[in-house]
């Protein structure tokens with residue numbers, strides 16, 4: 166596989182007219198819906214302050230809270246497993262399935278399982294996995310990655326989905342009627358729910374004091390995946406824990422209103438135990454897999470820690486002018502957009518994805534909407550510095566990996582020109598005299614002039630003009 | 640940001656021209672100085688100033704950025720306000736210098752300096768409370784507020800308040816006015832395809848506004864949007880807000 170590179174992916178995507186219009190339309194709609202939910206700006210800011218403080222407080226006490234969560238889950242009859250890496254997590258899931266002799270599996274939507282590449286791993290072990298979230302189901306049919314963390318198939322319009330379903334599902338004829346398309350998918354999925362040996366889900370919030378797993382969804386597939394099969398396995402990143410039950414409602418409100426502009430989702434599940442004696446339904450076993458996979462390292466750095474406050478609402482991508490232009494696949498990462506630009510390089514290393522923090526104009530649109538006020542731009546800047554750091558071994562894996570001799574030298578030259586008033590005055594005058602003779606078609610200017618006219622140096626600098634006018638120097 | 644408290648009108652101010660203005664739009668810098676002088680202020684322009692350091696800082700070259708930033712910190716020593724005709728450079732000087740100098744011998748000076756930094760329209764509105772009389776002909780204009788002006792400096796209304804004082808100016812709304820134009824400093828060179836797509840969309844919005852003049856407080860955005868318009872053969876004149884205000888309000892006779 167060639168190395169993932171945002172610029173290459175973006176350059177391809179930007180030229181795809183259909184894709185661009187799909188995203189623009191979808192993102193405009195999402196922005197409008199969110200804005201309608203937060204018409205009262207003061208209420209929004211109060212809620213953001215609360216959300217930020219709940220998440221910061223949880224992270225500050227994360228190790229204790231995780232132990233508390235484990236104890237309370239165990240008391241409730243939920244089996245808890247710790248996974249240091251994605252591979253560990255995959256193996257834990259496989260072991261559980263083997264013990265239960267499970268061959269088929271339905272999945273609710275889970276970004277952590279995408280991070281683990283769980284489907285891929287299990288299929289290789291001969292276990293059939295079926296995505297039950299409509300969007301995830303469609304991208305599974307298309308053998309694609311999600312292009313958005315909340316709406317995985319947002320890159321396709323109805324006609325493209327209709328064509329796919331006709332092609333991939335036996336006995337289905339072409340229809341663009343959304344209700345009809347849903348009905349077709351539901352029929353396939355219903356059958357699988359009843360037959361599946363196990364269900365897998367993600368977790369939106371885990372409550373330490375009660376040992377409760379909360380799951381937010383709109384389609385009921387989450388409830389089906391977690392109750393119909395005999396075994397339910399929940400996978401979650403360790404950062405998802407909160408202290409108290411009362412911490413959940415404000416976060417839920419921020420999540421659904423920021424994500425889809427809904428006051429609340431159609432389903433909100435609170436899972437606190439397997440089926441108890443005398444109960445009619447529910448799984449016989451519930452497992453919780455807690456995945457670290459680099460999160461402890463993020464937690465340890467105070468400047469980077471806010472990354473873990475994320476509640477995966479997707480508002481930062483909906484409002485991102487870059488994401489809107491290129492869509493999720495251009496990032497070639499499980500989590501795209503602004504949060505992906507800061508999270509992915511931290512989880513996977515700057516040596517692997519050091520390109521991602523540079524895929525931003527630093528416009529702050531994400532920071533303005535993030536419901537838990539993650540300082541995304543500050544973290545982007547920090548990661549850029551770490552990627553280009555002259556020393557290796559910073560707190561992020563792969564620090565210094567992006568540094569290139571040629572670029573480093575260019576900045577040294579820039580420094581020499583601008584760090585001394587005398588040198589700057591001399592060189593800027595020279596540029597005023599000769600700068601316009603530089604051809605626009607070579608070097609860094611080439612990229613600029615492909616779609617813009619060449620900037621023109623003024624005949625005299627402001628320094629020269631002010632001196633001539635007698636503007637005092639001190 | 641918006642909760643910032645403002646000082647009384649001072650006698651003297653420093654002017655930080657920014658490197659883009661210095662090399663490409665010196666007229667905008669001169670106009671900024673003249674707007675301040677007209678209010679009776681003694682404007683000082685330290686000749687040793689160069690660049691705020693943002694290009695290197697945003698590219699992750701912090702040592703190089705700090706070396707250049709130090710040159711600015713040292714050449715604005717007196718306790719006068721530092722006026723900057725750019726939201727982007729003002730934000731670098733104001734919001735990033737303290738962190739950049741953390742643990743450095745010049746930290747105290749850098750923090751003191753950053754507290755004295757004001758963006759030009761911010762200073763004209765909140766400290767000088769200027770009153771403008773429009774002497775220019777009727778004109779259709781649209782305003783592009785840069786991302787740093789709006790979201791880092793929290794200055795959304797200030798430039799509009801100034802433009803609204805010009806009786807003959809018809810300020811046209813710009814669609815998606817809060818969206819980034821795609822400049823992003825070195826972003827425009829490193830990710831040129833996305834930058835061009837964003838600039839192209841913004842240029843289209845500017846055209847559709849029906850404005851004859853595009854006014855902004857940041858020359859990076861102006862260069863990006865106007866350069867795109869010009870390459871398409873469209874006639875919308877770019878103007879920095881300082882130059883626009885000065886041109887329309889000073890008595891040429």
Ligand code: SF4
Nearest residue numbers: 475476478479481535
């Ligand atoms: S970073 Fe903020 S806006 Fe983006 S997904 Fe996470 S919580 Fe939502």
